[in-house]
Each structure stands twice: as structure tokens, then as C-alpha cells.
Amino acid sequence: MDIGAIWDVIALGPMINILIGLSDILLGSFGLTIIVLTIIIRAVMFPLTRKQMNATKAMQDLQPKLAELQKKHAKDSKKLAQEQMQLYKESGVSPAGCLLPMLLQMPIWIALYQSIMRVLAVAPGNFLNLSEYLYSWPIVFKALPVDSQFLWLNLGSSDFLLALLVGASMWVTQKMSSAPSTNPQQKSQAQMMTVMMPLMFTFFSLTFPSGLALYWIISNIITIVIQYMITRSWGSLDVPKYVAMIKGLIPARKNNTKDKKLKERIASVENGSKKEVKALQADISNDDVQVAEEGTDAGDREERQDGGGGHKTSFDRAKQKPRGGRNRRSKRR
Amino acid sequence: MKKNKNVIIKAIILAAVLIIALLSASCSSTAYTNFGWSGSVVDDGTIYVASQGKLAALQKNNGSVIWQREIEKDTATSSALSCGMSSAASVIYANPVVYNGVVYVATYSGKIYAYSTASGNLLWKYPNEGYVQGIIGGLIIDNGAMYFAAVGGTVTALNIETQQVIWQYDTKDTLWASPCLNGDTLYIASYDKRLFAIDINSGDLKWTQPFKTNGPIVAAPVCDNGIVYIGSLDRGIYAIDSENGELIWKFSADSDAEYTPRNWFWATPLVVDGVIYAPNMDGFVYIVNSSDGRLITALELNNAVSSNPVLFEDKVIVSTQNGDLYSINTANNTKFLFKSLDLTVQSSLSVDDGIIYVHTIKAEYLYAINGNSGVVVWYYDVG
Numbered sequence: 001m002d003i004g005a006i007w008d009v010i011a012l013g014p015m016i017n018i019l020i021g022l023s024d025i026l027l028g029s030f031g032l033t034i035i036v037l038t039i040i041i042r043a044v045m046f047p048l049t050r051k052q053m054n055a056t057k058a059m060q061d062l063q064p065k066l067a068e069l070q071k072k073h074a075k076d077s078k079k080l081a082q083e084q085m086q087l088y089k090e091s092g093v094s095p096a097g098c099l100l101p102m103l104l105q106m107p108i109w110i111a112l113y114q115s116i117m118r119v120l121a122v123a124p125g126n127f128l129n130l131s132e133y134l135y136s137w138p139i140v141f142k143a144l145p146v147d148s149q150f151l152w153l154n155l156g157s158s159d160f161l162l163a164l165l166v167g168a169s170m171w172v173t174q175k176m177s178s179a180p181s182t183n184p185q186q187k188s189q190a191q192m193m194t195v196m197m198p199l200m201f202t203f204f205s206l207t208f209p210s211g212l213a214l215y216w217i218i219s220n221i222i223t224i225v226i227q228y229m230i231t232r233s234w235g236s237l238d239v240p241k242y243v244a245m246i247k248g249l250i251p252a253r254k255n256n257t258k259d260k261k262l263k264e265r266i267a268s269v270e271n272g273s274k275k276e277v278k279a280l281q282a283d284i285s286n287d288d289v290q291v292a293e294e295g296t297d298a299g300d301r302e303e304r305q306d307g308g309g310g311h312k313t314s315f316d317r318a319k320q321k322p323r324g325g326r327n328r329r330s331k332r333r
Numbered sequence: 334m335k336k337n338k339n340v341i342i343k344a345i346i347l348a349a350v351l352i353i354a355l356l357s358a359s360c361s362s363t364a365y366t367n368f369g370w371s372g373s374v375v376d377d378g379t380i381y382v383a384s385q386g387k388l389a390a391l392q393k394n395n396g397s398v399i400w401q402r403e404i405e406k407d408t409a410t411s412s413a414l415s416c417g418m419s420s421a422a423s424v425i426y427a428n429p430v431v432y433n434g435v436v437y438v439a440t441y442s443g444k445i446y447a448y449s450t451a452s453g454n455l456l457w458k459y460p461n462e463g464y465v466q467g468i469i470g471g472l473i474i475d476n477g478a479m480y481f482a483a484v485g486g487t488v489t490a491l492n493i494e495t496q497q498v499i500w501q502y503d504t505k506d507t508l509w510a511s512p513c514l515n516g517d518t519l520y521i522a523s524y525d526k527r528l529f530a531i532d533i534n535s536g537d538l539k540w541t542q543p544f545k546t547n548g549p550i551v552a553a554p555v556c557d558n559g560i561v562y563i564g565s566l567d568r569g570i571y572a573i574d575s576e577n578g579e580l581i582w583k584f585s586a587d588s589d590a591e592y593t594p595r596n597w598f599w600a601t602p603l604v605v606d607g608v609i610y611a612p613n614m615d616g617f618v619y620i621v622n623s624s625d626g627r628l629i630t631a632l633e634l635n636n637a638v639s640s641n642p643v644l645f646e647d648k649v650i651v652s653t654q655n656g657d658l659y660s661i662n663t664a665n666n667t668k669f670l671f672k673s674l675d676l677t678v679q680s681s682l683s684v685d686d687g688i689i690y691v692h693t694i695k696a697e698y699l700y701a702i703n704g705n706s707g708v709v710v711w712y713y714d715v716g
Contacts, residue, residue: 145549
């Protein structure tokens with residue numbers, strides 16, 4: 001038995017039959033079936049999703065220290081790797097922790113995607129192939145063909161509005177999951193992902209049946225809800241959090257700086273727009289980088305970066321748990 | 334700045350790879366299987382075979398090409414149907430039909446082409462501009478009129494001399510099956526589980542209401558001796574009174590028989606001397622008494638059957654999807670595997686002068702096989 005046949009037996013077959021059976025229970029509405037099954041699957045996978053999001057958050061929290069190590073051991077990759085491993089060990093963070101739960105979820109997403117494509121049977125040959133996956137449950141034969149009409153949609157054809165909604169929901173998930181970073185490289189990577197992913201999925205949605213786009217939208221909405229439940233944050237979408245971040249991040253900077261203009265700017269930003277907050281953040285970051293090149297204070301940096309992530313908990317944790325065995329004293333003071 | 338540039342380039346490359354991977358996975362796998370399953374037709378020493386975007390006329394004795402024509406590119410199908418391509422080779426599901434020196438081909442995109450059998454010249458196309466709603470089922474030509482069912486639900490009677498519409502009837506159903514003409518009545522089975530009887534003189538419905546099954550019907554109805562037989566995807570074979578549309582009997586998964594169907598009746602059943610031979614996607618051929626729907630026996634072929642069987646002398650010839658050709662002796666209902674092609678067969682089989690013609694898909698060939706010995710007389714690379 002080749003791997004394709006095994007996949008069909010353990011993943012695709014069950015998913016297809018559940019989809020068809022469920023559509024019969026849900027009064028023949030295949031659109032509703034896609035929504036309900038997506039919710040069920042995401043609920044079942046919630047522990048894995050939570051694990052992944054927590055691990056991602058923990059990795060984000062470590063980014064300042066990792067950046068510091070990279071800077072410190074830029075010319076010694078062996079030493080850098082050792083130090084990074086040591087840091088992961090000390091922090092109890094596993095880089096695989098972000099990927100493993102996501103990888104475990106991938107087969108289910110792929111099976112769901114393939115099932116929708118087959119059950120909607122865009123081409124006649126596609127529908128013919130569906131027969132080999134059908135169980136001999138009477139409900140399965142009764143439910144076919146599934147009703148491809150849902151709201152204004154023909155689930156078997158692409159839909160422009162739904163494609164835009166996919167892009168928009170994907171953009172929100174990307175914004176929520178990407179922490180505002182003070183590292184220019186990380187920032188540009190995050191910005192790139194925030195733009196590229198929605199564009200890609202909008203393109204896919206314009207190419208594939210809208211049934212699949214419906215699945216992506218529901219899945220994105222669930223991701224947004226879970227993300228908010230876990231992080232209690234709207235990520236970089238959250239303007240008040242930005243303000244709080246700035247306020248929490250730089251009191252020392254505000255007190256220590258002799259730059260009167262900067263002080264005034266920090267004070268005014270409390271009522272400022274998101275754009276102003278971002279501009280200020282960028283200025284402070286650049287300033288910090290210059291200071292770091294002269295000699296950094298890990299503790300201060302940690303506080304800034306944690307706050308930059310918009311995660312109150314990580315910010316607090318960073319303040320509560322200074323790393324032992326490291327020089328925490330500020331060289332700037 | 335340089336770092337940013339690198340990141341952008343990497344992200345674009347990654348995105349491009351992802352897009353290509355996803356699209357190619359979808360298009361190359363069975364996610365979008367749109368090969369068409371047109372069969373072949375023999376007329377006056379020539380065999381006509383339609384494949385993706387092509388129609389060929391071959392010498393039936395040796396398979397040499399008499400003429401070959403490219404069918405114009407399909408611009409009707411959406412990007413979803415054509416897997417991202419705005420223009421593609423026309424997909425053909427319906428068998429070609431020969432009538433009075435003209436060979437007719439209907440495409441999935443919804444166009445009918447008429448070619449001269451002698452020269453291969455295109456005589457006309459219908460509609461001249463644009464498309465009808467897609468054609469999967471075959472064309473029926475009788476007494477100067479062509480009858481066809483479009484996927485969108487419209488049944489059309491067309492004057493083949495003038496290409497003028499005689500009448501149209503909108504079933505409001507999806508239509509995949511070939512129609513069946515019996516006397517003055519055209520029987521149309523729908524994907525939406527109904528069977529219509531239309532008077533070809535008026536284009537009106539003949540029965541008070543269409544007959545309803547529990548599953549889509551993609552096999553052509555079979556008219557025999559005042560009864561219409563249909564195979565359905567609800568795993569049932571129905572016998573219906575052709576006059577009033579009343580059910581006479583039904584053989585299905587619920588029947589009290591030694592073998593009951595476990596999958597779809599996709600292929601059109603064959604009725605031979607009061608016995609129905611109905612291949613099923615579960616890999617069996619169900620042999621049923623046409624008068625009462627009682628199962629005579631079921632023969633296991635070990636692979637799904639979706640191509641229509643044919644009668645050759647006193648044998649029913651059936652091909653499985655993996656290309657195993659069986660002959661079933663109608664005298665004692667025993668099977669015999671006489672040829673394994675090891676290629677995908679979904680098209681209708683055709684027979685002429687002791688030769689079985691098999692059009693394989695994916696790897697597109699037309700095989701001419703001796704119906705008695707199983708020897709390949711010739712084959713032609715249709716692709």
C-alpha cells in the first residue's frame with residue numbers, strides 16, 4: 001500500500017464521509033457543513049493550537065536576547081549556536097514547540113481542503129473519483145449531491161467578495177500574531193508576512209471554489225478568537241496597547257534622557273495616533289540600537305522588547321524573573 | 334536596506350513556491366480531473382474518436398489517420414474549472430455522432446461542431462457565438478433534429494439543417510446524462526435525481542410529474558419494450574412505465590438479495606433479451622431480471638466500472654476503470670477476462686465487425702481489440 005492509499009484510508013475517506021453525512025444532518029446545506037466541521041476540527045485541535053501560540057509567544061519574548069547573542073557572537077557561529085541552545089534551555093523554550101503543533105495540524109487541514117474540493121466536484125471526473133472514498137452508509141448516498149448554493153455563493157465557483165474577505169481576515173490574523181519588534185530585520189519580516197500571506201490567500205481564493213474560501217474565513221475567525229483568548233491582546237492592531245507599551249517601556253528612558261523634545265513627544269503620544277506611536281517607537285528603537293552598540297543593558301532591553309510585543313504578561317514576567325548569573329547592571333547609568 | 338531587500342526577495346520566492354506547489358498539487362492530482370471521457374463511433378469503414386481538443390477520423394482496419402482536426406480552444410470555462418487557465422483545449426465527454434455524412438461533437442464548454450465525414454471540414458458550430466451551458470451527455474439525432482441536454486438544465490431540439498432551435502425545455506436541474514429517444518418521447522435523467530419525459534413534437538412534459546429517485550442520475554436512461562430503466566447514484570436500478578412515469582420495480586442496496594449494490598450505478602445498463610446487465614462502481618456487474626427486478630446473479634470484476642458496456646455477439650463486454658476487459662456470456666452469465674490494458678477506461682466501449690474499440694484516458698489511446706481473442710489489432714495515440 002503506497003502512502004497515497006494510506007492517506008486516503010486514514011484521512012481523506014473519513015473526512016469526506018463525515019462532510020457528506022453532516023451535510024445531510026444540516027438540512028443539506030454544504031456551506032453550513034463547512035462552517036460546522038471547521039469549528040469542530042478547530043475545537044478538537046484547540047490544545048495543539050494553544051500550545052503552538054504559547055510557544056510562539058515565548059519565542060517572541062526571547063527575541064531580544066537572541067538578537068543580543070547574534071550581535072555578540074556575530075563572527076563565531078559555533079559559539080552563537082551554543083549560547084542560543086543554552087538560552088532555550090534556561091528559558092524552558094523549545095524552538096520545535098512552535099512548529100510541531102502546527103505540523104501536527106497540517107494533515108487535518110490538508111484532508112479538509114482535499115475533501116471540500118472532492119465533494120464539491122467542480123469537474124465531472126472529479127465527482128466520479130469521489131465514489132472510491134464513499135462508505136456504504138445510506139446517509140452518504142442520500143446526501144449526494146451536496147447543495148453548492150450557500151447565501152449568495154456557488155460554493156463550486158470562486159467569488160470575488162469572499163476572496164477579499166479571506167485576504168482581510170488573514171491580514172487581521174497576521175497583524176495579531178506578529179509582535180511589533182524593535183529589530184528592523186524582524187520588523188521587515190513581519191511586515192512582509194502581513195502583506196504576503198493575505199495577498200497569497202486572496203489569490204488562491206480567486207482561483208479555487210468559494211467553498212474553500214469559506215473554510216479559510218471561518219478558520220481565520222477562529223484563529224483570531226483563539227489568539228485573543230490566549231494573549232488577551234489584539235497584537236499590533238491594538239492602539240491603546242501601543243500607548244501602554246510605550247508608557248510601560250520607556251519610563252526609565254523618559255527619566256534618563258536629557259532630550260527635552262523626546263520627553264515632550266513621549267508625553268504627547270498618550271493621546272496620539274497609532275502612526276505617531278509607531279514613529280516614536282521606531283525612533284526610540286534606533287536610538288537603542290546605537291546605545292546597544294556602545295554597550296547594552298540586557299535587563300532594560302528585555303523590558304522594552306517584552307513591552308514591544310504588546311503582551312502584558314510577558315512584560316511582567318520579564319520584570320519579575322531577571323536571569324541569574326548575568327550582568328543586569330546598566331552600563332548606561 | 335540590503336537586509337530588507339534580501340528578506341523581500343526570500344519572501345517572494347517562498348510565496349511563489351507555495352503558490353506553484355498548491356496549484357500544481359490541485360491540478361495534477363485528482364482534485365481537478367477534467368479529462369473528458371468521450372468514446373468512439375464507427376461508420377462506413379471509419380472510426381471517429383474525440384479527445385481533449387481534437388477529433389480524428391481513422392481507418393477502422395489499421396488505425397491510420399484519414400483526417401484530424403483541432404477543436405477550437407475553450408474560453409468558456411471559469412478559472413476554477415480550467416485550473417487557472419483562461420483558455421484551454423476543449424474537454425469532451427459526449428461520444429461523437431455520425432448522421433448523413435456529418436460527424437457531430439459536443440464540448441463540455443457548451444459548443445456543438447459539425448464536420449464533414451469526407452473532408453473533415455467544419456460545416457457549422459452551434460451556437461456560432463458564445464456557448465450553451467455545457468454538454469456532458471451525448472447527442473441524439475433523429476429525423477433532421479438534434480436533441481441535447483445542457484448541464485445548466487435546458488433540453489434543446491435543434492434543426493440540423495438550419496441550426497435553428499425548434500423548442501427548448503428548461504428542467505431547472507443539472508443534466509449530465511445522455512437523453513434516450515423512444516418513439517416520440519425523449520427521456521432525460523437529471524443530476525438532481527429526476528427523470529423527465531418530453532414530447533419531441535411539442536417540447537412539453539409528457540408525465541404529470543417527473544419520476545424521482547433518491548440519488549443523482551448520470552447514466553443514460555435505457556428504453557426497452559415500454560419500460561425505461563435507469564441506474565442511479567443512490568445504488569438503485571429503477572424500472573419505470575414509459576407511458577405514465579410510474580415505478581414498476583426497483584433493485585437497490587435495500588433489496589432482499591444475495592448481493593446488493595454498495596456503490597453508484599454510473600454506467601448505463603445494458604438490456605439483453607429480458608436481462609439487465611448493470612455494472613456498478615463497487616466492482617460488480619449486477620444481472621437482474623428486467624420483468625420483476627429480481628437479481629439473477631452478480632459477477633465480481635475487482636474494480637469499479639464507469640464505462641458503458643456493449644453487446645458483442647452473445648457476450649456483454651465490460652471494461653473496469655483499470656482497463657480489464659471482461660466478456661460475460663449471456664447464455665450462462667459467466668465472466669471471462671480477455672484483455673488487461675492497464676490503462677484508465679471511463680469512456681463508452683464501441684463494437685463493430687468483431688472488433689471492440691476502447692478509448693483510454695489520461696494516457697489517451699484508442700485500442701482496436703479482437704472481441705474473441707483479445708488480441709490488439711492496432712492502437713492509435715490519440716493524445
